[in-house]
Amino acid sequence: MFRRRRRDEASAAEVPAATEERTDERSPEAAAGPAGEGAGRGSGPWDEGDDYPERxxxxxxxxxxxxxxxxxVQVNMAEDQVVGVTVIQDQTAxxxxxxxxPKRSGIWDEVRRxxxxxxxxxxxxFEEVEGPFGREVVARVPVDAGEGQVAEQPVRFIGVDGPRWFLRGAISGQGAASPEAAEGVEDVFRDVVVVRGDTPMPPKELIELRLPPDARKAMEQAQAAAEQEQAKFEDLNPFERGPEITEIR
Known part of the structure; x- marks a missing residue:
């Protein structure tokens, strides 16, 4: 878990921001997106080749x-693979x-179905409604509330088709029910940059993510420390006789 600190807070662990060197030198296939979209779009989410704002x-x-x-900012892991990222602001995630x-068509319509x-x-x-990013799905998802109780959690599913990529977002918490509470994370989604790369990939395959070097090093150190601590307990045999003291009178 990483957090951008407030000015009056000490930093426990921070993820370095990207050093962004951008050019518009992309192949015609990479520049072309659904409905002829490409570099020079007026708003995000952004493709890596777009002229997107610095931040x-x-x-x-x-x-x-x-x-x-x-x-x-929290990275979502499946075993050792980063499969997504969650941004939390106040009571909204x-x-x-x-x-x-595909090169010439988006998949959001199909994904919504x-x-x-x-x-x-x-x-x-659930229902489909028009939102700030176009069509979205608003749902109330059953969740386990403990002690055999089931509660309903509001979730908004948003999506944007880009050049050979699709970006999906899920808004939960207060922002799923309050447009005002969602504005902050909507701005985050709007300013995400997708780095698709040129490697051939089948549609709907997750684009590879990775931890920043400093964060991966910290995670590996934490894992190593946990393994060492576990090894200490594994080496202890409660049935093995320890050192004995013989008292001579």
């Missing part, structure tokens, strides 16, 4: 995620994932 961003390889004062998409089927199968109430 502090966490460099996760396939994503450069903007951070601001009071933001908390935004989870972001990037996927490969699949998402609707999954929500329907889970017994969740």
């Amino acid at each position: 502090d961003r966490v460099d996760l390889g396939g994503l450069r995620v903007p951070i601001g004062e009071g933001h908390e 935004l989870q972001v994932q990037a996927f490969a998409a 699949e998402l609707s089927e999954e929500l329907r199968s889970a017994g969740a109430a």
